[in-house]
Amino acid sequence: MKWFKRIVIALFSLVLLGIGAIAAAYFYFLPELPDVTTLKTVKLQTPLRIYSSDGKLISQFGEKRRIPVEYEEVPTQLINAVLDTEDARFFEHKGIDPIGIVRAALILATTGKKSQGASTITQQVARGFFLSREKTYIRKIKEIFLALKIEKALNKQEILELYLNRSFLGNRAYGVGAAAQVYYGKELDELTLPEMAMIAGLPQAPSAANPIRNPARAMNRRNWVLGRMLEKENISQAQYDEAVRAPITAKYHGAEINLYAPYISEMARDYLVAKLGEEEAYTGGYNIVTTVDSSLQLKAQKALRNNVYAYDERHGYRGATKVLWTDTAPAVKEIKSLLSQTRGFQGLIPAAVISVEDQQAQVINAKGETIDIDWQGLKWARSFISNKRQGKAPKLASDVLTVGQQIWIRNNGEFWQLSQIPEVSSAIVSLDPHDGAIKNLVGGFSFHTSQYNRVTQAKRQLGSNIKPFIYTAALEKGYTLATLINNAPINNADTRQGIAWRPKNSPDRYTGPTRLRVGLAQSVNVMAVRAMRYTSLNSAIDTLVRFGFDRDDIPRNESIALGSSSVTPLQVVTAFSVFANGGYKVEPYFIERIEDSYGNIIEQANPTLACTPTQDLQATEEVINDDPFAAMADELSSPPASVAEPAAVCGDDDSRYAEQIVSSQHAFLITEALKSVIWGGGNWSKGTGWNGTAWRAARVVNRRDIAGKTGTTNESRDTWFSGFNPKLATTVWVGFDDHSKELGRTAWNANGAKDQISGAEAGAKTAGPGWNEFMKEALEGTPQEPMLPPEGIVSARIDLATGKLTRKTDHTSSFEYFIAGTEPTEYVQEEQDQSDIFIEDPTEDLFQ
Numbered sequence: 001m002k003w004f005k006r007i008v009i010a011l012f013s014l015v016l017l018g019i020g021a022i023a024a025a026y027f028y029f030l031p032e033l034p035d036v037t038t039l040k041t042v043k044l045q046t047p048l049r050i051y052s053s054d055g056k057l058i059s060q061f062g063e064k065r066r067i068p069v070e071y072e073e074v075p076t077q078l079i080n081a082v083l084d085t086e087d088a089r090f091f092e093h094k095g096i097d098p099i100g101i102v103r104a105a106l107i108l109a110t111t112g113k114k115s116q117g118a119s120t121i122t123q124q125v126a127r128g129f130f131l132s133r134e135k136t137y138i139r140k141i142k143e144i145f146l147a148l149k150i151e152k153a154l155n156k157q158e159i160l161e162l163y164l165n166r167s168f169l170g171n172r173a174y175g176v177g178a179a180a181q182v183y184y185g186k187e188l189d190e191l192t193l194p195e196m197a198m199i200a201g202l203p204q205a206p207s208a209a210n211p212i213r214n215p216a217r218a219m220n221r222r223n224w225v226l227g228r229m230l231e232k233e234n235i236s237q238a239q240y241d242e243a244v245r246a247p248i249t250a251k252y253h254g255a256e257i258n259l260y261a262p263y264i265s266e267m268a269r270d271y272l273v274a275k276l277g278e279e280e281a282y283t284g285g286y287n288i289v290t291t292v293d294s295s296l297q298l299k300a301q302k303a304l305r306n307n308v309y310a311y312d313e314r315h316g317y318r319g320a321t322k323v324l325w326t327d328t329a330p331a332v333k334e335i336k337s338l339l340s341q342t343r344g345f346q347g348l349i350p351a352a353v354i355s356v357e358d359q360q361a362q363v364i365n366a367k368g369e370t371i372d373i374d375w376q377g378l379k380w381a382r383s384f385i386s387n388k389r390q391g392k393a394p395k396l397a398s399d400v401l402t403v404g405q406q407i408w409i410r411n412n413g414e415f416w417q418l419s420q421i422p423e424v425s426s427a428i429v430s431l432d433p434h435d436g437a438i439k440n441l442v443g444g445f446s447f448h449t450s451q452y453n454r455v456t457q458a459k460r461q462l463g464s465n466i467k468p469f470i471y472t473a474a475l476e477k478g479y480t481l482a483t484l485i486n487n488a489p490i491n492n493a494d495t496r497q498g499i500a501w502r503p504k505n506s507p508d509r510y511t512g513p514t515r516l517r518v519g520l521a522q523s524v525n526v527m528a529v530r531a532m533r534y535t536s537l538n539s540a541i542d543t544l545v546r547f548g549f550d551r552d553d554i555p556r557n558e559s560i561a562l563g564s565s566s567v568t569p570l571q572v573v574t575a576f577s578v579f580a581n582g583g584y585k586v587e588p589y590f591i592e593r594i595e596d597s598y599g600n601i602i603e604q605a606n607p608t609l610a611c612t613p614t615q616d617l618q619a620t621e622e623v624i625n626d627d628p629f630a631a632m633a634d635e636l637s638s639p640p641a642s643v644a645e646p647a648a649v650c651g652d653d654d655s656r657y658a659e660q661i662v663s664s665q666h667a668f669l670i671t672e673a674l675k676s677v678i679w680g681g682g683n684w685s686k687g688t689g690w691n692g693t694a695w696r697a698a699r700v701v702n703r704r705d706i707a708g709k710t711g712t713t714n715e716s717r718d719t720w721f722s723g724f725n726p727k728l729a730t731t732v733w734v735g736f737d738d739h740s741k742e743l744g745r746t747a748w749n750a751n752g753a754k755d756q757i758s759g760a761e762a763g764a765k766t767a768g769p770g771w772n773e774f775m776k777e778a779l780e781g782t783p784q785e786p787m788l789p790p791e792g793i794v795s796a797r798i799d800l801a802t803g804k805l806t807r808k809t810d811h812t813s814s815f816e817y818f819i820a821g822t823e824p825t826e827y828v829q830e831e832q833d834q835s836d837i838f839i840e841d842p843t844e845d846l847f848q
Helices: 002-032 036-041 076-086 098-111 121-130 137-153 156-166 176-184 193-200 215-231 237-245 262-276 278-283 294-314 332-339 463-476 516-521 525-535 537-546 558-562 569-580 617-625 628-635 664-679 695-700 763-779
Strands: 048-051 057-061 287-290 349-357 360-365 370-373 384-386 405-411 416-419 425-431 438-442 484-487 512-515 591-595 601-604 707-712 718-725 728-735 793-799 813-819
Touching: 048 262, 057 262, 076 121, 076 156, 076 193, 076 215, 121 137, 121 156, 156 176, 176 193, 193 215, 193 237, 215 237, 262 278, 262 287, 262 438, 262 591, 294 425, 294 438, 294 728, 294 763, 332 349, 332 360, 360 405, 370 416, 425 569, 425 763, 463 516, 463 525, 463 537, 463 558, 463 569, 463 664, 463 707, 463 718, 463 763, 484 516, 484 525, 512 516, 516 525, 516 664, 525 537, 525 558, 537 558, 569 664, 569 707, 569 718, 569 728, 664 695, 664 707, 664 793, 664 813, 695 763, 707 763, 718 763, 728 763
Parallel strands: 048 287
Antiparallel strands: 048 057, 287 591, 349 360, 349 405, 360 370, 405 416, 425 438, 425 728, 484 512, 591 601, 707 718, 718 728, 793 813
């Protein structure tokens, strides 16, 4: 009994000593232990995601892929798989598992190695958030104390939710939500039992048991997890047998990008990084919702790509990328290896020519697939000599290709064809003219080859796209759409440039006194210069600044009338929006809102609204009822309105309002003239019909509610087309990034289509087709919306030759719009001498 008592006393003393040691250790480490209550508000590192306005994921930035999920969103079988594998008594213990500790201690005592861990899920959470993974006794003691504190601060569901979202599961996937996407491209509730077991087995060895890198080891780990689930009776024998027979189906799935729009996503990324810094922006879990409409963005990308290909191909084929062999063809495996070194993009695929016969060729791609290229995909490829010269049209495939060449091919939607990487650049951007929301933006042909955003960064000469703003200044000084301006050579040179600058028309043709509407529609250079002289250089510059162009980019000489100012496409489309919305200068914006990781809105756009005051309905109705132009509304799909509607519905008290920089009357008149750019005028049956420079838009888009303007700079270095309808304004630019390169011209191609583009490149032929294709598809299915005259607009029948009133109703006359009080008061005389019927600077001898 003495020995028994001594043993009991010794054991009791050891227990007290152990408790004392633990208490001492606790108080010793207490100052070093972090505050576990921070786990209640922990912010998991989640990537930045950027979305379109309709919820399509555009891009994701951040090294860690994580899709946070709530406990209730995790399938029960996945929870079972995790617990059966990692911590079967999780819901029973208080943060540490004594049985597991004893087991680990016995292994250590018998083997001398720390090969068996005893960490519960709570301990793993403590280690993952607060400690390192080093295997030391000090770290283990801290881990135990933290686990006990965590169990008091959080409930079991909260602890397990942190573990499921925090664990690294390989391939940059953090948490089960991201793992489901990375390995299977699925949501959690779509996973099968074998897939859930695979994910549950990853936390202990995310690299070694990775199903992509090591499928054999991953399968063994998965089957072990399934065995644990069977042992714990969470699955039946039949479920187990079926699951272990399932093959490994995991493969890498990138971020679920629904809309590839790299230029707009880069703009959004730059904005948030500048606002919050890289670390916070990339890990804070922010969501940026842009103003981009996914449907319009896809249409814009397609239109730009097709237009660039069309330009590039009509200028000729520049030859193969390289020659892979000249004599005996290598094995298919070697060809595939050689081709795989070149990455495809924008639908362009690298291929090797393996046979050439008559008018067809056969190629092989990097996958080893053979593709036939028929004559319709080859015949365009006359040789490129320069941007101004092309070779003869080929007659045989051998005129174009040789076996062994590495080339580019693409599927144009109808058939496979020979292609090449375009050297020309382009940009397209559209705004909602009523609030400035950017609906689509493409900063170049390919973000893969150039991240330079030409919409916002490239300042290029505007060319004739500037003329609507010059004529706006002239209208504000007293001109009307019926004012005659002399279309004759200018001999009184402007010497501000240091040389005698004498502008010429393109083509070099002069028609004498011509109405302003016609001069703008046909982009007559000398008329624009005379209109600017009438309004004065200073007034013209001030007007351009009002429309949003930078004063520093506007030369102080008369060349500005022909577009020598340097501007960005975004500035241009914003300026044209003024005409579309009734005279208001909206501020372009591309971020609708920014949300934090909890879905809270931390920034909401407050755009400037283009609001038109309520109009005098009776006065407007009288104008329309007396206006033969309104007859065009009969051709529209929707019935004509009896009154002019506001440009936009005014917002609430918190709204911001755009500045009205042009009267609604002047905006309407310029819009009317810009419609003539597309639809022309006159009477073709009587021989008086004429086209505007953008007549192709009338054929392609075929809507009466569109207006626009072409633009071409000297030597065709920059080409533009800007236009709008009441709901959408769009600008397209085409040119070379190297400003010294001309867009050139093309000769007629004997193998081309009947409606092919040839001759000198210009706004109508180079940028115009891209605008036409986009606007046709963008507006398809939407009702046409005529811009009805605002209050203060009247119409009068004028003589087309003199711009004066007339009583005739034949092809020599037409109705024209005027601001009330500016309409002509004098009737034309049948035999009137017309030598003094135009307004002009009296100091210039116009007919010299």
